[in-house]
Amino acid sequence: MTEPPKIYLIDGSSYLYRAFYAIGRLTNVQGMPTQAVYGFLQMIRKIIGQERPTYLAVLFDAKGPTFRHELYQAYKANRPAMPDDLVVQIPYIKEISRCYGLPILEQEGVEADDLIATLARKAEKDGYEVVIVSGDKDLMQLISPKIRMWDTMKDQVFDLKAVQERFGTEPAKIVDIMGLSGDNSDNVPGVPGIGEKTAVKLIQTYGSLDKVLDPAVPVTPPKLKEKLLQYQDQARLSRTLVTLNDAVPLNISWEDIRLKPPDPKRLREIFQELGFKKFLEELGDAGNGEKASSLDYRGVTHWEELVAFVKGIQKAGRLSLDLETTSADPHQAEIVGVSLAYEEGRAVYVPVGHRYLGAPTQLPLDKVLALLKETVEDPAVEKIGQNLKYEWIILNRHGIHYQGPLFDTMIASYLLNPSRRTHNLNQIALDYLNRRLIAYKEVVGSGSKALNFSQVPLEQAVAYAAEDAEATLACRLRLGPLLEKEGLEDLFLRIEMPLVPVLARMEMHGVRLDAAVLADFSKEVEGRLKELEERIYTLAGERFNINSSQQLGAILFEKLKLPQGKKTKGRTRFSTDAEVLKELSLHHPVAAEVWNYRTLSKLKSTYLDALPKLILPRTGRLHTSFNQTVTATGRLSSSDPNLQNIPVRTEEGRRIRQAFIPEPGWTLVSADYSQIELRILAHYSEDETLVAAFLQGEDIHARTAAELFNCPQEAVTPDMRRQAKVINFGIIYGMSAYGLSKELGISTRQAQEMIDRYFLKYQGVRRYIEETLAEARRLGCVTTLFNRRRHIEDIKSANRAVRQFAERTAINTPIQGTAADLIKLAMIRIDERLRQERMGSRMILQVHDELVFEVPPGESDRLKGMIREIMEGVMTLKVPLLVQISEGDNWADLK
Structure with missing residues (x-):
């Protein structure tokens, strides 16, 4: 049946x-x-x-x-x-x-x-x-x-x-139940004081709403019956309202x-517009607006064909170039093939290093690069790429130096939507071309069975690699006009593109590391960790795996009965993260010791043991990567390894920085913008008190303390200045009274009073915050002085916590973003002067507001003068920019 x-x-x-x-x-x-x-x-x-x-x-x-x-x-x-x-x-x-x-x-x-x-x-x-x-x-x-x-x-x-x-x-009686309990979501009143549980019991007992409301039917307790009779009309009305x-x-x-056939073409258009990558991929080629037959991808193994294609590049005045290599690390990668494109829909792949049984004869790498050198170095030809810095470094190692205008599609995509986490080519092509590109893992595989690209058969390599160069060029043709339309072209051409070679040179220089210093410190920390272990076991009354959150939780919350705070992400057990341990430290010393243990353990694994292993044998130096497309504010980030997160204010952090040293006979020089974000706040807010303090060269934290505590600056104590400093920087980040109370160890009421006093003295700052939030709500975004834009999606969220986070972001982004733009511009100008004047000094690190240089003998004074001139004059604000410069034999000595 x-x-x-x-x-x-x-x-x-x-x-x-x-x-x-x-x-x-x-x-x-x-x-x-x-x-x-x-x-x-x-x-x-x-x-x-x-x-x-x-x-x-x-x-x-x-x-x-x-x-x-x-x-x-x-x-x-x-x-x-x-x-x-x-x-x-x-x-x-x-x-x-x-x-x-x-x-x-x-x-x-x-x-x-x-x-x-x-x-x-x-x-x-x-x-x-x-x-x-x-x-x-x-x-x-x-x-x-x-x-x-x-x-x-x-x-x-x-x-x-x-x-x-x-x-x-039964289902039919649900309306009787809701007649009594009402429905808050639809504002159906029901009978006041009767919830669903009581209503269910009444209907189960008496059978129906009419029986419950019948004056002849006794309902206990009597007061409940009185209420039912008082609101009987409302109950019957409520039943009518919920009855469908x-x-x-x-x-x-x-x-x-009847369900009709889907429209894959239109679905693809909508998914592309909404950025639904997962659903686009599941659609496959159905409805794909870009047919494979319209794309001309070829493998080039004959010299005459390559020469002819390069002539086409020079005539077109643009080159999209993508390298296939043996490694994601540009300092070690060997070139396997070169992809080239100069017009949409057409590209070639030139294999030079495929090594598998039956691989065809390929053109020699040195001959191919010699031919490309003239075009890459031609200032009249625009160079296009996805993550251009990677190709820049590799080709630089082969004696080829990018000249002329640059266009990085990854950075262009980032400027248009800086809050997005990924800006890989596959995502950009989906967003702007409505095309699904071949994924790298589809070509090489994944896991232990993944191939090196040199092992990929040429036919597959051509389809993947040529597509990369052609799609990058096609994306550039879409992104360029969008940057202009959104008012981002100047930021792109004036700051972000000129910064690419600056960062590339910094990464190539790398930093020198004294591995022996870190090895000695690692042994010392290992001994301290063992001592901490024993202290923890003694305080806990038993031995357990300190690195196990589950076992630690059992000790803290079950055995020692300490207060239980927030739960883990999966809500399966109570958290033992750093924030929780700090709170618990007030109740039991074991929590403080575990926090110390974790901090030291992380320091050892992240820096002391890891950094020496990352020294490149070829150069004997450490080569970090500086990323332009990670933070939503425009700040640079550092990775592989992250050298921006080394602790600054701790003795352990200072010991790590001692290992960062210059070449023998050279020195390190640091240039650090002083209170740049507060100075930018003064510029934005035009607050009279704040501007006057900076113009007169006052200690801004002492000045704020004097204003807050209503005393002369000479009477300001170190603790008063510390509190004022927390407030000064907290205001920039939209700190709440609760956050300030936690930071200063005072009550929320006291913190709010302090914030109120601050705004009473700095009314221009209050006005800036109010106007910034109003603009963010009106436009849905905020901008820096250089027109860098950040969308503030949740500024109107109904969720209070989400909305408040968005408001803090709106307040801080123009300030932090402007600071990021200023130091980027300074880096570009310093790099340009260093090369113009043929100086031996080199910029090697950027840590937010600080630049670090490696300086040969005899150049120190000249470099310091140049740095101060450029950094303090990079832009004219309503208050002066101030740079603190220091020199030493290692990074720790610069502070």
């Missing part, structure tokens, strides 16, 4: 709200929120994929009042207006539904629940089984032997048995809601 056909009715209005609030903030490349669309899409794909439905409809509430509003004017009056971030997503949700072939039903003056009720009862009568896709308990009154409810977000199915388990009664109308006039047949 065949099963009766099923009809799926999706509660669209309910799901779009649930998806919006259940999923963390998602945005596309333009910063438009997309989480509701994403969650809704997951739901319909799950239904279509798992259930293979024949009949399906999505039902939405239509705008305007319904009969319920006529019965009760306060119906749903408690609901806030739909968030703007959700409003903009609804058209996409409906369009995607149509593209999947899902009929959409909505009717003026009728709620989606009533449409669902009408269709469900009609289908039941016509012999169909019905699956209502929703999590709304209002719809449970419809459940019957042929009607079920499926909550896809919780993957729960509600049938007659489930209703009985939850309410202890299953007789809405509808002129549709079941064929009208």
